[in-house]
Structures are given as C-alpha cells and as structure tokens.
Amino acid sequence: MYDIIVVGGGHAGIEAALAAANMGAKTALFTLDINKVAMMPCNPSIGGPAKGIVVREIESLGGQMGKIADKTALQYKMLNSSKGPGVQCLRVQSDKIEYSKAVKEELLKADNLEVVNALVKGFIVEDSIMKGIILENDEKIYAKKVILTSGTYMSSVTMISHETKNSGPEGLPTTNGLSNALRDMGIELFRLKTGTPARLKTSTIDFSKTTLQPGDIKPLNFSRFTKENDIIQEQIPCYLTYTNEKTHELIHDNLEFSSMYSGVVTGVGARYCPSIEDKVVRFADKERHQLFLEPETKEFDTTYLQGLSTSLPKAIQEAMLKTIPGLENAQILKYAYAIEYDALNPLQLHPT
Ligand SMILES: Cc1cc2nc3c(=O)[nH]c(=O)nc-3n(C[C@H](O)[C@H](O)[C@H](O)COP(=O)(O)OP(=O)(O)OC[C@H]3O[C@@H](n4cnc5c(N)ncnc54)[C@H](O)[C@@H]3O)c2cc1C
Structure with missing residues (x-):
C-alpha cells in the first residue's frame, strides 16, 4: 500500500512524484x-x-523543471525583448536527451520513491473512492491517493494523412483502459489534438541560405x-527560413x-499551435511563413x-522541403504527424 501512486512519468508526473516523496x-x-x-515529443x-x-x-x-532546463540548455532567448517587461518571457531550447536523463537521475536518487515500468490499464474504485490501480497483467496496487498524469497517451491515435495508428507519441503504447475506467466513474472525456513537424538530418541542411x-x-x-x-557558455544557434508561394x-x-x-481528426487543439495547412488556409494573403x-x-x-x-502525406512533406531555401536537399529522419487523444474536462475537478 502506497500513500501516493502517480500514473505517468511526463513533466507533470515526475514533479508530482518528487513533490510527494519529498x-x-x-x-x-x-x-x-x-x-x-x-520526454519532449x-x-x-x-x-x-x-x-x-x-x-x-x-x-x-x-x-x-527550471533547474533541469538550465542544466540541459542549448540556447536561451528572452522573447519579446523589444517590448515592455510585461510581455517578455524566457524560453530555453533544452537538450531533450539530457533533460530526460537528468530527470531519471533525480527520480532514482529520491527517498520514498519507487519507479515502476508498467502500463496502467484501470483503477480500483470502491464506493466511488479511488483505491488504487490495475496493471496490464491484472495486478492490483493500492494507494491512499492516485494522481493521473497520462498526458497525450489516453486512447491516442497518431495520423499521417489517412494512415492512422493506435499509438502514443514516438510509437509508445496507448490504452483505452484508462478512458473506459474514467467514463465508468462518470467522468466526462473529450478529444484533443495536436501535431508536430518533421525532424531533419542537420548535416543535410544548407544553413548558408538561412538567417x-x-x-x-x-x-x-x-x-x-x-x-x-x-549557465552554458556556448549556445547552439537556431536559423530562420521561410515558406513561399510554391510551398x-x-x-x-x-x-x-x-x-x-x-475529417480524420475530430479533436480540438489544446492551445493555438496551428499546422502549416491551417496557416496557409487562414492567412491566405500571407506570401510566406516563418520556419525556425x-x-x-x-x-x-x-x-x-x-x-x-x-x-x-510523407511524399508531400518531402516535396514541401524541396521548395524551401536551405532545405532543398534536407533528409527527413522522422515525418511530421498529428495525434488525437482523450482528455478530461477540468471543470469536473473539485476539492476533495
Ligand atoms: C505530437 C505532439 C505535439 C505536441 N506539441 C506541443 C506543443 O506544441 N506545445 C506544448 O506545450 N505541448 C505539446 N505537446 C504536448 C506535450 O507532450 C505536453 O505539453 C507535455 O508533454 C505534457 O506533459 P505531461 O506530463 O502532462 O504528459 P506527457 O509528457 O505526455 O507524459 C505522460 C506520461 O504518462 C505515461 N503514461 C501514459 N499512459 C500511461 C499508462 N496507461 N500507464 C503508465 N504510464 C502511462 C507516459 O509514458 C508518459 O511518461 C505535444 C505532444 C505531442 C505528442
């Protein structure tokens, strides 16, 4: 029996687990x-x-988060620095591999904390009270409180064009079990969507055509x-290029x-983070869009x-690159994709 079980080792889950253990x-x-x-998908x-x-x-x-972002920084930028202090904001580009390793180190050295690799497929609920979790192998584990931070992995579907896959980000597994268990408890779920661009092989980019x-x-x-x-002394720069009429x-x-x-995607975006399709359709008068x-x-x-x-589709993604200065010969290591997943309506949260 644990005091606290946290489901999900993303950014929210690791902070919750470390806070509880501390x-x-x-x-x-x-x-x-x-x-x-x-992970940073x-x-x-x-x-x-x-x-x-x-x-x-x-x-x-x-x-x-702040400490590890500093420790693993590749580049710092104060955004909106030409505007007033009220809208200035710090952004750090972190090394995603180092960030994850640093978090793992913190988890492993924390007292009172056990980290278990397992897929949680359901909850133990008695008299409307959460008593614990059920693992994929049907093992039941009890706790006084359960914190669910499963991010973009609940009943998730990844999509490239009309190809869809029941999968979490980066090919990690998904489960419908948590969604079903939450629905059985009377909790309202809805679909959210997001997307990510392609990852390119850096050595195939012609940076001389970019800024x-x-x-x-x-x-x-x-x-x-x-x-x-x-604070890191040598920062790694970013570069700027643009789409154009051909793109x-x-x-x-x-x-x-x-x-x-x-119509394959039915969810709504959690935040304003438009796809290039969206930008080109909504802002049809714009001759170009920035690409960092x-x-x-x-x-x-x-x-x-x-x-x-x-x-x-993958072939169109490749063709798009050929139209963009600096990316004409760039090799795609991972194709861009969209993802849709179940989320909980936060208005259902009440003090308990
Ligand atoms: C393609 C894509 C694009 C995105 N774009 C943006 C963006 O532009 N801006 C932005 O702010 N955010 C974006 N996100 C969301 C980003 O992932 C989250 O902001 C951030 O990771 C949320 O952290 P989290 O801890 O809530 O969840 P996550 O980081 O998703 O972590 C969830 C954790 O739960 C674990 N888990 C899930 N289900 C189970 C289970 N059943 N059993 C055990 N473990 C489980 C997973 O292994 C994972 O460790 C994007 C996500 C994806 C996939």
Whole structure:
C-alpha cells in the first residue's frame, strides 16, 4: 500500500512524484519506460509565453523543471525583448536527451520513491473512492491517493494523412483502459489534438541560405539555484527560413490528403499551435511563413523544423522541403504527424 501512486512519468508526473516523496509520502511512479521520462515529443523548448511563468511557479513549489532546463540548455532567448517587461518571457531550447536523463537521475536518487515500468490499464474504485490501480497483467496496487498524469497517451491515435495508428507519441503504447475506467466513474472525456513537424538530418541542411538566430548574449536563467557560472557558455544557434508561394501551392493542392482537413481528426487543439495547412488556409494573403530550424540534442544529428507542423502525406512533406531555401536537399529522419487523444474536462475537478 502506497500513500501516493502517480500514473505517468511526463513533466507533470515526475514533479508530482518528487513533490510527494519529498514531503515524506511513500510514493510510486508507474510509467511506460523510465528511460523515456519527461520526454519532449514536440519542440524541446521550456518556457515561452504563458509557460515561462508556469516553470517559475513549479520552481516555487520545489519542482525540478527550471533547474533541469538550465542544466540541459542549448540556447536561451528572452522573447519579446523589444517590448515592455510585461510581455517578455524566457524560453530555453533544452537538450531533450539530457533533460530526460537528468530527470531519471533525480527520480532514482529520491527517498520514498519507487519507479515502476508498467502500463496502467484501470483503477480500483470502491464506493466511488479511488483505491488504487490495475496493471496490464491484472495486478492490483493500492494507494491512499492516485494522481493521473497520462498526458497525450489516453486512447491516442497518431495520423499521417489517412494512415492512422493506435499509438502514443514516438510509437509508445496507448490504452483505452484508462478512458473506459474514467467514463465508468462518470467522468466526462473529450478529444484533443495536436501535431508536430518533421525532424531533419542537420548535416543535410544548407544553413548558408538561412538567417542565423543566436541565443541571448547575457542569458537569464530559469532557476534561482543556477549560478551565473553554471549557465552554458556556448549556445547552439537556431536559423530562420521561410515558406513561399510554391510551398503554399503544394499545400493547397493536397489539402484533401491532410488528416486535419479530411475529417480524420475530430479533436480540438489544446492551445493555438496551428499546422502549416491551417496557416496557409487562414492567412491566405500571407506570401510566406516563418520556419525556425532548432537544435534538439547534442547527441544526434537532428533539427526540429518549427512552423511546419503538418499531417500531409510523407511524399508531400518531402516535396514541401524541396521548395524551401536551405532545405532543398534536407533528409527527413522522422515525418511530421498529428495525434488525437482523450482528455478530461477540468471543470469536473473539485476539492476533495
Ligand atoms: C505530437 C505532439 C505535439 C505536441 N506539441 C506541443 C506543443 O506544441 N506545445 C506544448 O506545450 N505541448 C505539446 N505537446 C504536448 C506535450 O507532450 C505536453 O505539453 C507535455 O508533454 C505534457 O506533459 P505531461 O506530463 O502532462 O504528459 P506527457 O509528457 O505526455 O507524459 C505522460 C506520461 O504518462 C505515461 N503514461 C501514459 N499512459 C500511461 C499508462 N496507461 N500507464 C503508465 N504510464 C502511462 C507516459 O509514458 C508518459 O511518461 C505535444 C505532444 C505531442 C505528442
């Protein structure tokens, strides 16, 4: 019997598990793979508008995000620095592999915390009270409280054009079990969607046709525990390129093959993070859209193509790159895709 069980080792789950353990509660974190904790399935950036404040709030509550973002930073940028202080916000591009490793280290050294690799498929509920969890092998584990932080993995479906797969991000498993168990408890679920752009092989990009976007010369850090000397000295730059009329024509001609536009996706976005199809249709008068080429990690030769999130077919994704300066010969390592998943209506949360 645990005091607290946390289901899901994403950013929310690891903070919840560490906070509970630090407060002396006997805690267990159940997650799909301890080597993939605090994964960044989209852009490995921390902070930015709205979310930068959340990072600092997490730190005020004793959390890890700010410290680990600083420790694994590749580039710092104060956004909106030409505007007033009210809208300025810090954003760090983190090394996604190092971030996950650093989180794993924190989890393994924490007292009162056990981390278990397992898929949770249901809950033990008695008299409308959550008593524990049920694992894929039907094992039952009891706890005084259960915290569910399963992110984008509940009944999730990934999509590239009309190809759909029952899968979590990065090919990790999904389960309908949690959704069904929550519905049985009378909890209302709805579908959310999001998407991610392709990852490119960095060495195949011609950066000479793009514009350098260096990090801040005097970067500010996220965590008050990070000393000035600990801030990375050599930042990795980002680069800027643009779509153009040829890219837009290709997108318009193939809209019917986009999961987002052909009715395959039914969910709504959790936040405003439009696909390139959306941008080209909604802002038809724009001749070009910005695309930032951003580093993901020092460990692999990969670049994140911010601004070109899409669910168009693989062949169209390849053709789009051929129209973009610097990306004409770029090799796609991972294709862009959309994902749809179950979420809980937060208006159902009540103090208990
Ligand atoms: C393609 C894509 C694009 C995205 N784009 C953005 C974006 O642009 N901006 C943004 O802010 N966010 C984006 N997100 C969402 C991003 O993943 C979340 O903001 C962030 O990861 C949320 O953290 P979390 O802890 O809530 O969940 P997650 O990071 O999703 O973590 C969930 C954890 O739960 C575990 N888990 C799930 N189900 C089970 C189970 N049944 N049993 C055991 N363990 C389980 C998983 O292994 C994982 O460790 C995107 C996600 C995807 C997949």
